[in-house]
Amino acid sequence: MLKDLFYKKRHRYATVAQTNRRPRPEIPDEVPPRDVPKGLVEKCKGCGALLMARELQKHAYTCPHCNYHFPIGGPERLEMLLDEGSFEEFDAALSSEDPLGFPGYREKVEKAQQATNLAEGVVTGAGRIDGQALVVGVMDSRFIMGSMGSAVGEKLTRAMEAALARQCPMVLFTASGGARMQEGILSLMQMAKTSAAVNRMHEAGILYVSVITHPTTGGVSASFASVGDIILAEPGALFGFAGRRVIEQTIRQKLPDDFQTAEFMLQHGMIDKVVHRKQMRDTLATILRIHAARGWQDAGATGV
Amino acid sequence: MPGQLEFERPIEELTKKLDEVRAFMRQHGIDLSQEVARLEAELEQVRARVYGELTPWQRVQIARQPGRPTTLDYIRGLCSEFIELHGDRNFRDDPAVIGGIGLADGRPVTVIGTQKGRDTKENVYRNFGMAHPEGYRKALRLMKQAEKFGRPVVLFIDTAGAYPGMSAEERGQSEAIARNLLEMAGLRVPTVSFVTGEGGSGGALGLGLTDRIYVLEYAWYSVIAPESAAAILWKDSTQGPRAAELMRIGARDLVELGVADGMIREPVGGAQKNPQEMVARVAEQALSALRELAQKPLEQLLAERYDKYRQMGIYSES
Numbered sequence: 001m002l003k004d005l006f007y008k009k010r011h012r013y014a015t016v017a018q019t020n021r022r023p024r025p026e027i028p029d030e031v032p033p034r035d036v037p038k039g040l041v042e043k044c045k046g047c048g049a050l051l052m053a054r055e056l057q058k059h060a061y062t063c064p065h066c067n068y069h070f071p072i073g074g075p076e077r078l079e080m081l082l083d084e085g086s087f088e089e090f091d092a093a094l095s096s097e098d099p100l101g102f103p104g105y106r107e108k109v110e111k112a113q114q115a116t117n118l119a120e121g122v123v124t125g126a127g128r129i130d131g132q133a134l135v136v137g138v139m140d141s142r143f144i145m146g147s148m149g150s151a152v153g154e155k156l157t158r159a160m161e162a163a164l165a166r167q168c169p170m171v172l173f174t175a176s177g178g179a180r181m182q183e184g185i186l187s188l189m190q191m192a193k194t195s196a197a198v199n200r201m202h203e204a205g206i207l208y209v210s211v212i213t214h215p216t217t218g219g220v221s222a223s224f225a226s227v228g229d230i231i232l233a234e235p236g237a238l239f240g241f242a243g244r245r246v247i248e249q250t251i252r253q254k255l256p257d258d259f260q261t262a263e264f265m266l267q268h269g270m271i272d273k274v275v276h277r278k279q280m281r282d283t284l285a286t287i288l289r290i291h292a293a294r295g296w297q298d299a300g301a302t303g304v
Numbered sequence: 305m306p307g308q309l310e311f312e313r314p315i316e317e318l319t320k321k322l323d324e325v326r327a328f329m330r331q332h333g334i335d336l337s338q339e340v341a342r343l344e345a346e347l348e349q350v351r352a353r354v355y356g357e358l359t360p361w362q363r364v365q366i367a368r369q370p371g372r373p374t375t376l377d378y379i380r381g382l383c384s385e386f387i388e389l390h391g392d393r394n395f396r397d398d399p400a401v402i403g404g405i406g407l408a409d410g411r412p413v414t415v416i417g418t419q420k421g422r423d424t425k426e427n428v429y430r431n432f433g434m435a436h437p438e439g440y441r442k443a444l445r446l447m448k449q450a451e452k453f454g455r456p457v458v459l460f461i462d463t464a465g466a467y468p469g470m471s472a473e474e475r476g477q478s479e480a481i482a483r484n485l486l487e488m489a490g491l492r493v494p495t496v497s498f499v500t501g502e503g504g505s506g507g508a509l510g511l512g513l514t515d516r517i518y519v520l521e522y523a524w525y526s527v528i529a530p531e532s533a534a535a536i537l538w539k540d541s542t543q544g545p546r547a548a549e550l551m552r553i554g555a556r557d558l559v560e561l562g563v564a565d566g567m568i569r570e571p572v573g574g575a576q577k578n579p580q581e582m583v584a585r586v587a588e589q590a591l592s593a594l595r596e597l598a599q600k601p602l603e604q605l606l607a608e609r610y611d612k613y614r615q616m617g618i619y620s621e622s
Contacts, residue, residue: 205452229449230389269391269398269438286385290405291453293412296494296598 044068046236060277069234069277071214073116074123074138077173081281082127082136089125091158096120096151096183105182112143120151121176124159126166130285132292135163138173141215145177148220152180153190156224160197160208169207169288174225178218191223198224207291209284212239212262212271230287231271232280233262239270309365312573315354318347355573358522361545363554364530366522367501371576373583375402375417375460378500381583382408382458382590383415391442395475398439400431400467401511403446405455409591414450416443416511417460420501434467437480440510444484447491456494456594459511464529466507481510488513489613494597494605498568498586499523500575515609516593517563519555520582521570525563526553562616 042051046068060080061070078087095113098105113119121143126135137159139146148156156172163170179187201208210228215238222241225231233239240260248255258264262274275283308316322343329336358366379386383406390397403416418435421427443459450457466477488495495514503512503525519525528536531544533551558564568585571578597605 202452205454207453226393229452266390267397269394269396269442271391272389273387283387286387287405290385290387290407290412293407293410295454296411296456296594299409299411299595299598 042070045070062277067235067276069214069236071141071175073142074118074140077138078123078125078127078136080277081284082129083131086128087125087136088127089123090162091124091155093119094151094155096149096180098182099150099186100182100184102182102184108144108182116140116142118143120155121146121148122152122155124155126162126168129281129288132285132288133166133168134288135159135166135168135170136172137170139175139213139220141175141177141213144180146175146220147177147180147187148190149180149183149187150190153187153193156190156194157197160194160201163206163208164201164204167204167206169209169291170201171209171211171284172224172228173211173213174216174220175213176216176218176220176225178220178222188219191219194224195227198227202229207288209287211275211280211284212237212265214238217241217243226270230273232273232275232283233265233271234277234280235262235274237262239265309362309369311354311358311362314350315347315573318343318350322347351572359545360524360548360554361530363522364524364544364548366574366576367520367524369574369576370422371579372462372501373575373579373586374422375415375419375462375500377579377583378417378460378498378586379404379406379415381587382406383413384408384410386415389446392438392445394438394441396436396438398431398436398442399429400433400435400463401439401443403443405446405450408458408587408594411594412453412455413594414446414455414457415460416446416457418463418507418511420462431467433463434465435463435507435510436467436469436472437475437477440466440480440484443511444480444487447484447487447495451492454493456496456597457491457514458590458594459495459497459514461497461499461503461508461511461525462501462523463504463507464502465504466510481506484510485513489609490606492602492606494594494600495609496590496593496597498590499525499564500586502529504529513613515597515605515612516565517558518566518568518586518589518593519558519564520568520575520586521555522574523555524548524553525558526551 040053042053042056044051044063044066046063047066049063049065051063056070061072061076062068096109118140122137122139124137126133137156160170179191198208208228209230209232210225212225212231212233214234214236216225217238217240221239238260239262244255244259262271265271266274322340325336325339325343386404386406388402388404400418401416402419403414405412405414418433419430420433421430447457466472466481496516497512497514499508499519501523503523505526505528508525530547530551530553531541533547534543535541537547552561555564555567559567568589571581575582
């Protein structure tokens with residue numbers, strides 16, 4: 001019996017050591033993917049793992065090792081979200097002017113258009129999830145940081161008006177650095193314009209779900225992103241008003257690592273639920289189903 | 305047995321004896337079925353006697369038993385699909401209050417309730433089911449959301465009271481409860497509440513100004529917990545049993561006083577002895593109340609709600 005005791009102890013010791021020595025999800029940082037064609041392999045910003053593009057796509061552009069959510073564009077988002085072939089795009093050609101004659105702005109927009117193959121930083125349209133009609137908007141952080149100028153504000157407002165006209169729910173994926181500096185006060189006023197449209201939806205009893213994706217900050221977080229009937233967020237998404245650097249410089253303090261992440265904001269009462277990208281479609285389908293369900297009026301009283 | 309109460313000891317002892325006799329029978333192959341039958345009958349009698357003559361204080365103890373169904377259990381019983389929603393959009397998500405949207409019998413509902421923990425760790429996380437202002441504000445947000453979409457609200461109450469602490473005062477515990485009372489009085493959808501364990505004062509009422517109030521058989525609902533009343537009235541919190549006798553805090557009292565619309569029977573010995581059965585009974589009552597209330601035109605619903613509370617109070621005029 002005494003022997004048993006020793007044996008167990010040794011065994012336990014070995015197990016602990018093994019656990020401690022288990023390496024992080026392989027692939028050392030030093031090997032650069034230099035000889036791999038661009039776009040075939042992505043490096044995870046969360047854990048450093050190298051991921052094949054096909055594998056990444058299979059996992060809805062999230063890291064299978066650490067759950068890091070890669071930023072994705074509007075078209076990819078819509079493809080994984082909507083019933084196949086159900087998307088009908090609104091205002092695909094609507095794009096920015098240069099109201100202030102801001103130096104370099106036109107070039108910047110053109111460059112973003114070429115890089116993303118989009119006319120502006122948001123894609124809007126109508127579609128279906130699990131057969132349920134909705135109006136959907138997806139902001140694209142690759143387009144000048146998803147910033148909101150007149151065109152983005154106009155497209156979003158028109159989408160909300162479409163949800164009103166069609167009497168169907170609105171789901172909006174936000175991703176934005178905030179208002180677009182190069183359009184000055186007019187971009188600030190897009191916050192007012194979109195908020196007024198949200199209010200119209202609210203008064204008409206239209207369901208409005210906003211989904212916070214990385215990053216949602218500044219004027220977008222301070223307007224339509226924060227006033228959804230239900231606010232979902234992707235894990236780790238940055239969601240806040242002022243950026244970390246600005247706050248740290250202002251208060252001269254180091255901020256906690258998880259500051260302004262979706263999880264932090266959940267604890268602080270700002271969002272309803274953090275939803276993994278792979279569960280997003282199902283979660284939205286359930287929410288839509290609950291809101292489309294028949295009411296109680298014809299349920300029939302059975303007496304109490 | 306964990307959570308065994310003092311007055312349940314005779315039952316426990318007899319159950320043990322019965323188990324022993326049965327084990328003996330199996331082991332030795334001796335037929336003792338007569339003895340077993342006699343013991344079973346006796347156990348039934350003792351059970352009936354113990355649970356038939358419960359004092360108010362013993363009922364309070366049952367209402368506080370661990371292992372009773374919690375709000376999450378009642379939600380699982382009521383809703384086929386449910387999504388929990390979080391946060392007051394203001395300060396913090398209060399884990400002592402939970403809420404969300406779901407389908408009950410295929411129809412939409414908002415469900416909200418205080419949530420106690422199952423063990424010490426969860427109880428610390430849930431603050432023992434005692435809400436902060438942000439808990440009441442989360443509840444209100446979800447109720448206004450329900451109002452927007454025209455779905456009824458079901459509320460489950462099991463709390464010793466609203467959290468009495470510095471943080472709660474700083475953020476306006478009183479205002480949060482007061483706001484809920486004001487808004488719930490005018491909420492334009494049917495509302496049904498259940499006191500499933502403890503109905504601790506304003507902390508309970510802050511979720512309980514509803515069209516229908518049902519109280520579980522052993523639950524209590526009062527202006528103050530009995531031992532706190534004893535501490536205030538007689539400067540002696542050990543006199544809780546006496547306060548419990550005097551204050552009429554049990555389910556039958558509440559129905560007689562016109563505060564509760566009905567009492568829901570608990571399984572023998574209390575909800576914790578058969579949680580599944582309790583959950584089923586509560587869900588059934590919730591569905592029938594929701595069906596009944598849905599028949600009322602909105603103006604009638606609101607007028608009746610006003611009258612319900614307008615009539616509370618007993619006084620004389622000379």
